[in-house]
Amino acid sequence: MTFKDLGIIEPILKALSQEGYTHPTPIQEQAIPILLGHKDLMGCAQTGTGKTAAFAIPILQHLYNNHQNNIRSNKIKALIVTPTRELAIQISDSFKTYGKYTGIKNNVIFGGVKQHAQTVALRQGVDILVATPGRLLDLMQQGFVNLAAIEYFVLDEADQMLDMGFIHDIKKIIAKLPSKRQSLFFSATMPTSIVDLSRKILGDFDKVTVKPEQATAEKVEQAVYFVSKKGKIKLLVHILETQAIKSTLVFSRTKHGANKIVKLLDRDGIKAAAIHGNKSQTARQKALENFKNGSINVLVATDIAARGIDIDELALVVNYDLPNIPETYVHRIGRTGRAKASGIAISFCDQEERAYLRDIEKLIRQKITVIDKHPFIDFKDENTERKDNSHKNKPQRNSSGTSHRNRNNNYKKRRGFNSKNKR
Numbered sequence: 001m002t003f004k005d006l007g008i009i010e011p012i013l014k015a016l017s018q019e020g021y022t023h024p025t026p027i028q029e030q031a032i033p034i035l036l037g038h039k040d041l042m043g044c045a046q047t048g049t050g051k052t053a054a055f056a057i058p059i060l061q062h063l064y065n066n067h068q069n070n071i072r073s074n075k076i077k078a079l080i081v082t083p084t085r086e087l088a089i090q091i092s093d094s095f096k097t098y099g100k101y102t103g104i105k106n107n108v109i110f111g112g113v114k115q116h117a118q119t120v121a122l123r124q125g126v127d128i129l130v131a132t133p134g135r136l137l138d139l140m141q142q143g144f145v146n147l148a149a150i151e152y153f154v155l156d157e158a159d160q161m162l163d164m165g166f167i168h169d170i171k172k173i174i175a176k177l178p179s180k181r182q183s184l185f186f187s188a189t190m191p192t193s194i195v196d197l198s199r200k201i202l203g204d205f206d207k208v209t210v211k212p213e214q215a216t217a218e219k220v221e222q223a224v225y226f227v228s229k230k231g232k233i234k235l236l237v238h239i240l241e242t243q244a245i246k247s248t249l250v251f252s253r254t255k256h257g258a259n260k261i262v263k264l265l266d267r268d269g270i271k272a273a274a275i276h277g278n279k280s281q282t283a284r285q286k287a288l289e290n291f292k293n294g295s296i297n298v299l300v301a302t303d304i305a306a307r308g309i310d311i312d313e314l315a316l317v318v319n320y321d322l323p324n325i326p327e328t329y330v331h332r333i334g335r336t337g338r339a340k341a342s343g344i345a346i347s348f349c350d351q352e353e354r355a356y357l358r359d360i361e362k363l364i365r366q367k368i369t370v371i372d373k374h375p376f377i378d379f380k381d382e383n384t385e386r387k388d389n390s391h392k393n394k395p396q397r398n399s400s401g402t403s404h405r406n407r408n409n410n411y412k413k414r415r416g417f418n419s420k421n422k423r
């Protein structure tokens with residue numbers, strides 16, 4: 001299956017081929033025909049699956065065809081609402097990339113910066129608007145944005161929207177949309193609250209699911225280190241120093257934790273930067289740029305700030321803390337191994353996080369390779385004894401019958417965890 005087979009028009013095909021996209025990803029293959037057929041869509045997919053192009057390409061194609069048929073106006077015709085500034089910028093960039101030969105104009109608005117440049121661009125007229133909820137409502141209330149001509153509405157990362165407390169903003173935005181429209185609803189997870197919200201947005205819809213385990217099991221090499229809370233920083237420094245990895249994204253559960261990791265890495269001479277909600281937009285953008293251009297090799301992020309960050313050739317993801325929500329693990333490791341690339345994700349698991357690990361393994365339906373030999377294995381937290389070390393005495397078996405300890409050794413040999421190794 002090619003993009004041409006999906007009926008994509010020439011100006012978009014040209015842009016896609018320049019980007020090196022030869023074949024649609026599974027979500028694109030499934031979603032594009034539904035969207036070109038004017039149906040609503042519920043997409044159960046995480047970032048990293050190619051979902052941005054899955055919705056951007058059909059929207060661009062519809063708008064381009066309307067332009068060709070002289071159905072033109074200066075009004076906003078497509079609205080994409082997404083939870084974070086980083087995602088908003090990324091989605092807008094994708095529209096620019098895929099739409100560069102279509103003449104369709106898009107613009108992005110988000111909070112945390114002055115609004116003037118955004119309102120100037122809006123006044124000039126845009127076809128597609130990408131927005132975070134707070135700034136969108138603000139500019140609607142000030143009269144800079146009018147949603148009366150919206151034909152396409154995309155709610156992206158719906159579960160994250162709810163986690164971030166955007167539900168009321170979303171409801172206010174939906175209330176201003178024309179009822180005749182095509183709606184697209186994307187969420188990585190589908191708890192009841194999300195299904196309820198989707199009912200308020202979607203009409204007659206088709207559902208497309210790209211299972212998270214496809215992304216994790218098939219593309220990302222995963223391993224877990226059992227290590228005490230206190231030993232984590234030493235282990236991280238050890239891995240970063242011995243691996244010479246070009247780009248490592250470290251996940252911390254809290255903003256405070258992210259700052260602390262950066263400080264401790266700095267103490268050991270490793271340059272890193274943190275991105276999280278307490279950092280200004282400028283600081284976050286700068287950190288991201290420095291990371292992308294290679295002037296820093298380590299970025300430490302909280303889940304919300306890192307959600308959807310698109311970094312080509314991200315070599316390693318480190319779960320410094322294991323997330324208590326298993327789906328978050330899938331999101332995190334999806335940052336590496338994007339599209340067709342393969343990636344590596346390692347997790348640090350202390351005594352208190354064993355239960356989280358079990359939940360994650362249940363969700364992804366696989367045992368994660370345990371690296372139970374490393375220099376900090378016996379580094380004990382005060383008052384915390386490793387009660388559960390049954391994994392050490394009884395190597396777990398996987399479905400192929402090889403023990404995880406053997407696989408660990410192979411993994412370590414391949415990845416050179418005990419030796420200096422440049423990749």
Ligand code: AMP
Binds near residue numbers: 025048049050052053
């Ligand atoms: P997304 O899930 O939309 O964040 O996309 C993940 C990554 O996959 C981005 O870096 C895209 O540029 C890339 N991508 C999307 N579609 C394709 C495709 N059909 N072929 C190759 N790369 C793609």
